[in-house]
Amino acid sequence: MAVLFEKTKLLTDKQFHYCPGCHHGIIHRLVAEVLDEMNLQGKCIGVAPVGCSVFAYDYFNCDMYEAAHGRAPAVATGIKRAVGNDTMVFTYQGDGDLASIGTAEIVHAAHRGEKIVTIFVNNAIYGMTGGQMAPTTLIGQKASTCPTGRTEEWSGMPIKMSEMLAQIPSSYYIERVAVNNTANIAKAKKAIAKAFRYQMEGKGFCMIEVLSTCPTNWGLSPVEAIDWLENNMIPYYPLGVYRDKEAE
Amino acid sequence: MALTLMKGSEAIAEAAIRAGARFFFGYPITPQTEIPEYMAARMPEIGGCFLQAESEVAAINMVYGAAGTGARVVTSSSSPGVSLKQEGISYCAGAQVPCLIINVMRGGPGLGNIQASQGDYFQAVKGGGNGDYHLLTYAPASVQEAIDIMMFAFDKAEQYRIPVLFLADGIIAQMMEPVELPEMVDYKVDPEKKPWACTGWKAGDDPKKRGVINSIYIDTESLTVHNNELQACYKEVVENEQMWEEFNCEGAEYIITAFGTVARIAKSAITQLKEKGINVGLVRPITVWPFPYDAVKKVVDQPSVKAVLDVELNEGQMLQDVKLAVNGTKEVDFFGHCGSLMPSTDEIVNKILSMKEGK
Ligand SMILES: Cc1ncc(C[n+]2csc(CCOP(=O)(O)OP(=O)(O)O)c2C)c(N)n1
Ligand code: SF4
Ligand SMILES: [Mg+2]
Numbered sequence: 001m002a003v004l005f006e007k008t009k010l011l012t013d014k015q016f017h018y019c020p021g022c023h024h025g026i027i028h029r030l031v032a033e034v035l036d037e038m039n040l041q042g043k044c045i046g047v048a049p050v051g052c053s054v055f056a057y058d059y060f061n062c063d064m065y066e067a068a069h070g071r072a073p074a075v076a077t078g079i080k081r082a083v084g085n086d087t088m089v090f091t092y093q094g095d096g097d098l099a100s101i102g103t104a105e106i107v108h109a110a111h112r113g114e115k116i117v118t119i120f121v122n123n124a125i126y127g128m129t130g131g132q133m134a135p136t137t138l139i140g141q142k143a144s145t146c147p148t149g150r151t152e153e154w155s156g157m158p159i160k161m162s163e164m165l166a167q168i169p170s171s172y173y174i175e176r177v178a179v180n181n182t183a184n185i186a187k188a189k190k191a192i193a194k195a196f197r198y199q200m201e202g203k204g205f206c207m208i209e210v211l212s213t214c215p216t217n218w219g220l221s222p223v224e225a226i227d228w229l230e231n232n233m234i235p236y237y238p239l240g241v242y243r244d245k246e247a248e
Numbered sequence: 249m250a251l252t253l254m255k256g257s258e259a260i261a262e263a264a265i266r267a268g269a270r271f272f273f274g275y276p277i278t279p280q281t282e283i284p285e286y287m288a289a290r291m292p293e294i295g296g297c298f299l300q301a302e303s304e305v306a307a308i309n310m311v312y313g314a315a316g317t318g319a320r321v322v323t324s325s326s327s328p329g330v331s332l333k334q335e336g337i338s339y340c341a342g343a344q345v346p347c348l349i350i351n352v353m354r355g356g357p358g359l360g361n362i363q364a365s366q367g368d369y370f371q372a373v374k375g376g377g378n379g380d381y382h383l384l385t386y387a388p389a390s391v392q393e394a395i396d397i398m399m400f401a402f403d404k405a406e407q408y409r410i411p412v413l414f415l416a417d418g419i420i421a422q423m424m425e426p427v428e429l430p431e432m433v434d435y436k437v438d439p440e441k442k443p444w445a446c447t448g449w450k451a452g453d454d455p456k457k458r459g460v461i462n463s464i465y466i467d468t469e470s471l472t473v474h475n476n477e478l479q480a481c482y483k484e485v486v487e488n489e490q491m492w493e494e495f496n497c498e499g500a501e502y503i504i505t506a507f508g509t510v511a512r513i514a515k516s517a518i519t520q521l522k523e524k525g526i527n528v529g530l531v532r533p534i535t536v537w538p539f540p541y542d543a544v545k546k547v548v549d550q551p552s553v554k555a556v557l558d559v560e561l562n563e564g565q566m567l568q569d570v571k572l573a574v575n576g577t578k579e580v581d582f583f584g585h586c587g588s589l590m591p592s593t594d595e596i597v598n599k600i601l602s603m604k605e606g607k
Binding site for chain 2: 009027041042043044045054055057060061063064065066067068071072075076077078079080081082084087104105107108111
């Protein structure tokens with residue numbers, strides 16, 4: 001019998017704990033497939049964040065670290081400096097992790113041009129702790145710590161990390177993608193593959209921001225969550241390449 | 249081997265390198281900036297890595313990253329910077345990542361001052377970061393002792409898979425002393441000895457397990473098992489690693505307890521007191537965790553001993569451990585300074601004299 005589909009060997013057999021309709025699972029698979037297709041098992045080390053993907057070390061079938069909240073880019077820096085250019089190092093981080101508590105670490109990893117890949121999962125909320133406001137929470141969006149909706153006056157405008165990090169001179173490749181439909185999933189995978197290729201070539205800091213759903217804390221069904229992402233997140237966080245030094 | 253005159257901070261840095269450290273991550277802060285400066289010049293000469301981090305928070309996390317690959321990694325800072333490292337130190341302890349942290353203590357709390365202090369004793373041995381953990385903590389009293397301890401500190405860290413802390417006061421880092429530096433250790437990561445290290449694992453690599461450097465154990469059972477494992481390790485450290493110095497203790501009338509530079513001043517005071525016909529001894533913990541409780545108790549339990557004087561460059565922190573050791577069997581008095589003013593020999597002599605007069 002012909003095998004039509006096989007789970008990538010870069011994922012363990014451990015069952016994901018993610019909620020129905022959560023995009024973390026899709027994003028995990030894309031990263032794992034890219035590592036597998038690039039033959040990187042044995043040559044990659046990942047860093048999990050604090051957030052819903054805290055257990056990513058149980059899912060990615062390679063050497064893994066679990067970092068303190070927001071510190072994954074610093075941990076990845078230490079790893080990369082120690083293992084050298086032949087081993088690929090990546091961080092996988094949420095928006096609370098990367099865009100709030102870990103801003104210093106991500107900015108300076110980019111600023112030093114660390115040869116790492118960061119997968120930044122932006123779901124506009126603190127998923128793991130039950131739906132508090134994140135720096136990325138949209139204006140008018142309700143969260144448990146902005147129960148009547150975020151206002152610009154009180155909390156400022158949502159932070160745009162890809163745009164911001166693209167301004168850093170040593171950033172090499174920054175792209176924002178989404179996994180809301182098959183076409184975008186294919187694009188997201190291509191972007192992730194490109195980031196790892198750049199790292200293999202010894203280029204600088206790469207970050208792929210992936211817009212992601214959190215049906216549970218958005219209070220929506222999985223299908224409604226995709227609609228909400230398309231109607232609210234993508235317009236404020238436009239998809240596209242924000243920096244690509246090779247193309248410049 | 250020849251003696252060289254070296255500044256403490258540079259001697260400590262060179263000793264770390266000779267002991268196999270090939271990675272240094274840090275952030276400038278007085279009075280230890282000479283350590284990162286030395287490392288910045290020296291690491292490239294030996295194929296090592298010096299990286300200036302954006303903060304002490306980042307530096308300790310870089311340590312976590314690099315040390316998790318099995319490398320020998322060191323970071324150094326002074327009190328306010330070491331406060332920032334506490335989160336990462338707790339993660340290193342939880343994830344059993346061996347590494348070396350140097351704290352050249354300065355005055356506190358807050359920004360305090362930049363003079364020598366022993367004000368971080370509590371932070372070093374009573375916690376610092378969150379959770380039930382300990383650091384194997386050495387408090388050297390001279391530059392040579394710091395070097396000698398450095399030469400086995402990584403071995404201890406790796407043997408027990410715990411972070412090692414050097415608790416030095418600013419004086420040790422700033423003074424120059426003639427020292428003897430051991431030969432360079434040719435350290436290479438041995439995957440057999442560090443099966444936990446993340447060096448790039450693939451499915452065919454069995455029986456070596458996939459490396460997971462991690463401190464989260466989400467259910468009560470697994471966290472209990474993990475913490476019991478840590479506690480068993482700490483117990484072994486307590487049993488095997490206590491170090492202390494006894495000076496003039498036999499038949500002494502009074503016992504002084506002190507650590508680090510202060511203990512050297514206490515020794516001068518003891519010599520002066522001897523000339524006055526008063527016999528005073530010194531117990532100096534070299535490991536402040538594990539604290540040498542039994543050694544202190546044994547000395548203090550001598551029938552000749554009337555009372556104990558604990559002297560520190562703070563308001564009485566090690567004092568609590570001394571009291572635990574003495575356990576109420578003898579009076580324990582305290583003399584110390586906050587604000588980084590070093591206790592003088594005369595002050596210690598006078599304090600003992602006043603104790604003797606029952607004042
Ligand atoms: C130092 C610290 N502060 C706070 C927390 C609590 N905490 C855990 S996850 C989290 C938010 C994570 O949100 P995000 O990064 O957006 O990830 P998501 O769960 O949405 O994927 C917070 C605040 C923590 N673990 N550590
Ligand atoms: S809480 Fe949100 S982010 Fe977390 S697993 Fe559920 S849907 Fe995903
Ligand atoms: Mg989030």
